Amino acid sequence: MPWQQKIGYLLGRPVGISFMDGTGTSGVLCDAYGGSVYLMEYLYHTQFALKHYSYNMIxxxxxxPGCNHSGVY
Incomplete structure (x- = not known):
């Protein structure tokens, strides 16, 4: 399924994004409008940033995925 069709289901959830240039990022998908997705990313310590990425970059x-709680910690 194309990622554009999954957006509604993924809003508010942690996601991984792969870019056309082979790089990627992860964070919480906050919104998608105006040809961009908006992702809350962790920077460091207590800092987060809302970043936006154009659809044509994605x-x-x-x-x-869910965590496998197999008893190994």
């Missing part, structure tokens, strides 16, 4: 968007 190759795919994936939700974070």
């Amino acid at each position: 190759q795919d968007i994936h939700p974070f």
Whole structure:
């Protein structure tokens, strides 16, 4: 399924974004409008930043998988 069709389901969730140039990022998908997605990313310590990325930069968007609590910590 194209990532554009998954946007509604992914809003407010942690996601990984792969870009056309082979790089990627992760964060909480806050919004998508005006040809951009808005992602809350962790910077360091207690700082976060709301960043936006143009649709034409994005190759795919994936939700974070659930954790496997196998008892190994």
